[in-house]
Amino acid sequence: MPDFAAIADRLTEQRIELPSWAFGNSGTRFKVFAQPGVPRDPFEKIADAAQVHRYTALSPSVALHIPWDKVASYADLKKHAEDHGVALGTINSNTFQDDIYKLGSLTHSDAKVRQTAIDHHFDCIDIMGETGSRDLKIWLADGTNYPGQDDMRGRQDRLTESLQKIYERIGEDQRLVLEYKIFEPAFYHMDVPDWGTSYAQVAALGDRATVCLDTGHHAPSTNIEFIVMQLLRLGKLGSFDFNSRFYADDDLIVGAADPFQLFRIIVEVIRGGGYGDDGDTAFMLDQCHNIEDKIPGQIRSVLNVQEMTARALLVDRDALSAAQLAGDMLTAHGILMDAFYTDVRPMLAAWREERGLPADPMKAYAESGYAASIVEGRVGGAQAGWGA
């Protein structure tokens, strides 16, 4: 197995984008537990996200969700982010909270509704111009609840047409990233339920259209690392939304439910050339922290990704290939497991200290007094999404 020193520099290539919505109040359809000190506006969300980067150097950008993060001046928000040592990242569109979208948005049978949804994406592209964002991420709630409710083929054709119009509007250096989800909020069919559909749609658009893989959006027991391999092979893995799931779209802390799965995914990212400076696959979190504190929840999350990245980088590639070619499956499997079972935490603590970072970012944040300062300074924090 390679020495940790041999992979230390590669860890500096890691960039994990944080979702602005992770910092607002969130919950399930049963209850939103309001937390003291949560941000009251997008500026405060950015300030909180910057804390994560400050203690880890892992999260230099923050994704926005429009209109949740609507502000009067995106130039001001960009400047504010830069003043806090972070950048504004992916712009997420939202066509899932307005009454007109009850039966769909980009797939709707009514051309007026489709145009409203397309116009929203045009607004998002304008915002990207102001924020300097590269990626427009589209996740659609479109789908049906009952067999026969609508014509699935017609909806797919309308989706192609709508995406084409949006794609034509993005700049040469920008990307359209289409996310898929197996179910919810539609329960019979989703219009973009799987990677194959997302791939078919983005492949028809062109080179600047790619797929977003949200780890929580698959059927139980799906081999997600196979999808990672295939999309990288096809040059279409634009980004990840990382989170953990036990049952459905649980949006728990990445690496909490199944660190081994996270390891296997990152092994394939590295194998496929999608990691760090090698590729264009963006690592993002798409999580919420319903009952735990939000800033420590995000710090824990990026550290989990870093730990599994370090273990994945430790895989002895040459020995693995030799064992695979020899058909020596138990040796091959053992090589992978040797890397997975390596406790990299002490090495990462030293790695951080060498770079002027706290050995234990969780502890450093807890001792910083920031949590107490926001509880004192902010009253009436916002709900992630609808209230924000």
Ligand code: PSV
């Ligand atoms: C949908 O479940 C999703 O994962 C999409 O990425 C949205 O953008 C995000 O949640 C926030 O609603």
Ligand code: MN
């Ligand atoms: Mn997502």
Ligand code: MN
């Ligand atoms: Mn989701």
